[in-house]
Amino acid sequence: MQAAAFTREVVREILAEIAYADHPPDREWISSIEVAWLVAAVERRYRTRLTLNDEQTADIRTIDDAVRILTTALAAHGGVVERPALE
Secondary structure, three states, X not given: OEEOOOOHHHHHHHHHHOOOOOOOOOOOEOOHHHHHHHHHHHHHHOOOXXXXXXXXXXXXXXXXXXXXXXXXXXXXXXXXXXXXXXX
8 A cells, every 4th residue: 555645636637537527627616516426436546434524525616625625534534545446
């Protein structure tokens, strides 16, 4: 397992990987459905279950918000560690 940084680029990469999300690279805001998909994708990628309350989820409106809130949530679960995909 290797420590990794959870950055704006990581958020953009995850949004780009989400098949139903057409998130233009220059758009800073994130729709509520993209937030739901983003949280689910982060949980899969880092093989963890995040505990976000409704207020935290509602506060994710931009890429920077996502980095700030999800970094805090991931830190509560041992930090950002890339884990190999389950096969």
